[in-house]
Amino acid sequence: MNRNGTTGGGTMAKMKPMNWLGVSSMAIFLLASIAPSHAESYSNLQTGGYKTSKLTRGASGALGWIVSNGEKKFFCRMRVGAAYVGKTGMVGFTSSGRQISENRKVYEQRVGFDPTLPQLSDLKAGRPNARDVGACAPAK
Numbered sequence: 001m002n003r004n005g006t007t008g009g010g011t012m013a014k015m016k017p018m019n020w021l022g023v024s025s026m027a028i029f030l031l032a033s034i035a036p037s038h039a040e041s042y043s044n045l046q047t048g049g050y051k052t053s054k055l056t057r058g059a060s061g062a063l064g065w066i067v068s069n070g071e072k073k074f075f076c077r078m079r080v081g082a083a084y085v086g087k088t089g090m091v092g093f094t095s096s097g098r099q100i101s102e103n104r105k106v107y108e109q110r111v112g113f114d115p116t117l118p119q120l121s122d123l124k125a126g127r128p129n130a131r132d133v134g135a136c137a138p139a140k
Contacts, residue, residue: 042133063097
């Protein structure tokens with residue numbers, strides 16, 4: 001009787017736990033190396049002549065942009081935690097994409113002026129910087 005409480009068995013039942021770990025690790029590695037990756041970078045898509053839509057929500061509800069060239073479409077997730085609103089305002093984004101008003105004076109007292117934060121108007125109009133955009137996956 002083996003450790004599973006059954007008798008007999010093929011080669012799988014006789015394998016030691018460490019062998020199972022090796023076999024499953026190898027299978028995962030092979031599948032990962034064979035599976036095609038469909039994610040694109042926003043920089044590559046921009047260079048390829050793709051146009052960026054206004055800020056929108058994807059099928060998952062995440063904020064981002066549709067980037068297309070007429071034939072192919074990609075959804076690029078927004079990767080921004082906060083954005084400036086004009087010269088005096090500021091908003092933060094939750095993980096679900098909800099906007100929360102922030103006190104810009106307090107933020108700048110604690111952190112200082114951050115020149116890398118985008119303007120909310122640029123994000124909404126579809127003019128994000130490449131650093132503000134996450135991976136782009138094919139859109140349906």
